[in-house]
Amino acid sequence: MSCDAVQERLTLAFLERTVPAPEDAAHATRCEACSRLARELRAAQEHLGALQVPVLRPAARASCEARALRALRAQRAARAPAPLRGLGRDLARALLIGLLALPIAAGHAWLVAWAGRTLLAPWLPTSVLGWLGIVYFAPVVLALAVLYGAIPLVVVAGHRAPLEES
Amino acid sequence: MESDEELMRAVARGEEGALSALVARHAEPLHAYLARLCGDASEAEDLVQESWIRIARSASAFDASRRFRPWAWGIATNVARDRYRRVRARGGPHAPLPANAASAARTEGGSIARVDLRGRLAELPERLRQALVLRYYDGLSESEIAEALGIARGTVKSRLHTAVAALRRSLGGTP
Numbered sequence: 001m002s003c004d005a006v007q008e009r010l011t012l013a014f015l016e017r018t019v020p021a022p023e024d025a026a027h028a029t030r031c032e033a034c035s036r037l038a039r040e041l042r043a044a045q046e047h048l049g050a051l052q053v054p055v056l057r058p059a060a061r062a063s064c065e066a067r068a069l070r071a072l073r074a075q076r077a078a079r080a081p082a083p084l085r086g087l088g089r090d091l092a093r094a095l096l097i098g099l100l101a102l103p104i105a106a107g108h109a110w111l112v113a114w115a116g117r118t119l120l121a122p123w124l125p126t127s128v129l130g131w132l133g134i135v136y137f138a139p140v141v142l143a144l145a146v147l148y149g150a151i152p153l154v155v156v157a158g159h160r161a162p163l164e165e166s
Numbered sequence: 167m168e169s170d171e172e173l174m175r176a177v178a179r180g181e182e183g184a185l186s187a188l189v190a191r192h193a194e195p196l197h198a199y200l201a202r203l204c205g206d207a208s209e210a211e212d213l214v215q216e217s218w219i220r221i222a223r224s225a226s227a228f229d230a231s232r233r234f235r236p237w238a239w240g241i242a243t244n245v246a247r248d249r250y251r252r253v254r255a256r257g258g259p260h261a262p263l264p265a266n267a268a269s270a271a272r273t274e275g276g277s278i279a280r281v282d283l284r285g286r287l288a289e290l291p292e293r294l295r296q297a298l299v300l301r302y303y304d305g306l307s308e309s310e311i312a313e314a315l316g317i318a319r320g321t322v323k324s325r326l327h328t329a330v331a332a333l334r335r336s337l338g339g340t341p
Contacts, residue, residue: 011334015302040337044286054201056194060211065189068218069182075223076180 003027006034014041087159094151102144109140170234177225185222188234193218195304196242202299203246205288213249217242232313236306240314243296250292286336294329301326 006024013020020028020038028038056064113136117129124132168176168184170191176184196217201210220241228237287295300306300314301322308326312319
């Protein structure tokens with residue numbers, strides 16, 4: 001029986017918290033080196049018994065849970081699609097503002113057309129003035145249509161931006 | 167009672183209650199593991215919090231065929247390792263254990279009645295200490311340790327054998 005093998009088994013028995021085999025214990029009583037190791041292991045065992053298992057303070061445990069839950073929520077929010085809550089309200093608000101602005105835009109266009117007609121009437125025939133009116137009003141109507149059509153897109157983009165930043 | 171793996175799958179779906187249940191089950195043992203690994207209970211509190219944050223963030227990446235415990239313990243080991251690397255980069259001690267732990271053990275080495283096992287563990291290289299603590303204190307099997315540390319099972323065996331031999335020598339066995 002080699003001391004090396006006995007000492008390995010003694011150490012394993014200590015680590016596994018089991019009693020050493022009787023033949024190893026008997027060998028340890030006769031052999032000085034193995035006996036020294038057995039004494040150290042017994043002392044370490046007592047030390048282990050006296051050692052308090054490190055306790056996680058309740059505050060630290062609560063903090064653990066809170067921080068983990070926050071991380072989970074952040075992870076979930078990052079994966080979730082853009083929230084639609086509030087989108088309808090913001091869209092209605094933007095369209096209302098646009099609707100209120102419509103008379104101003106229309107009034108401005110009418111004023112320009114009236115001034116142009118008044119200034120040019122002495123020199124141009126009525127048919128030409130009519131064509132000029134069409135040439136003027138067509139881009140104005142087109143610009144307004146594009147502007148009002150873009151409102152929902154702008155509102156949706158505004159909703160997505162904070163989410164992407166987060 | 168739901169298994170850890172079932173709870174983890176629920177966490178991956180975003181269920182907060184499942185995460186709370188896992189924390190209730192494993193926060194203490196994970197803290198104990200980290201305290202043994204780094205030798206400092208208060209530092210282990212920081213590490214265990216960081217570990218749970220990483221567990222929550224990695225929930226969607228959890229492989230349902232794996233066991234929760236080695237996976238989570240592996241994350242905690244990485245957290246401790248990262249901390250140790252940061253400390254080392256700042257010129258701190260060579261391992262996350264308190265610098266005085268090993269010297270305390272050496273000073274008291276002659277006194278059989280006052281064997282400081284934590285100090286003896288501190289003397290072991292980090293990779294051996296991880297394997298030893300996971301096997302004999304946290305009760306993980308060799309295959310679970312291999313999973314947790316991301317190494318082969320044969321390497322775990324060899325590390326455990328070397329660690330036991332080193333501990334034996336440290337405790338007064340023949341070199």
